[in-house]
Amino acid sequence: MSKASCAGLPKSVDPYKLAEQHSTLEGEIPLSALTRFREAVSEVSETAVCSVKLSFYMDGERRRIVSGELGAPVILECQRCMGNMQVTLRSEFTLGLVTSDEQAQRLPKDLEPFLTDDFSADLWSMVEDELLLVLPPFPLHERSECPAKEDLEALEPKGESDAETAPAKENPFSVLADLKKTKH
Numbered sequence: 001m002s003k004a005s006c007a008g009l010p011k012s013v014d015p016y017k018l019a020e021q022h023s024t025l026e027g028e029i030p031l032s033a034l035t036r037f038r039e040a041v042s043e044v045s046e047t048a049v050c051s052v053k054l055s056f057y058m059d060g061e062r063r064r065i066v067s068g069e070l071g072a073p074v075i076l077e078c079q080r081c082m083g084n085m086q087v088t089l090r091s092e093f094t095l096g097l098v099t100s101d102e103q104a105q106r107l108p109k110d111l112e113p114f115l116t117d118d119f120s121a122d123l124w125s126m127v128e129d130e131l132l133l134v135l136p137p138f139p140l141h142e143r144s145e146c147p148a149k150e151d152l153e154a155l156e157p158k159g160e161s162d163a164e165t166a167p168a169k170e171n172p173f174s175v176l177a178d179l180k181k182t183k184h
Helices: 015-020 035-040 101-105 123-134 149-155 160-165 174-181
Strands: 003-008 024-030 049-058 064-077 084-098 112-115
Touching (some): 015 049, 015 064, 101 112
Antiparallel strands (some): 049 064, 064 084
């Protein structure tokens, strides 16, 4: 098994050769280089990087597989208070390397396809796709840490004791229920 570690993760590799050699790549990708991802988040520090570890191997069926782990610090907009919040996105994934849609359809259900050329794969694009997939649809601060906590508490009912003392409202349809019970 070969292991390559470098400060920067290569942009393009031959994933089939790496899978045959059971290789592991570790490195970083500057988040500022991932255009689609930068547009999807509130803010990305110019010095922020995504730490990536990728393992290439062949499974028992001789399928070429890449499994990976990544982590990236980003700033998202809390949908409760609309303020910025620091989050570290993390993902663990396993992908089947394929060169066509036909090969992708033959993968088992537990493997997502990663479409590559015959001798080249864009690792940065793959990592960017994974980052986009782990973005929370509605990012929220922890309730106890959210600056909007007091506003939320003001909108909540005061408790069951208030509900017990409030007069019960009459159901407007109770008259219909009474009419249904009486026979004509």
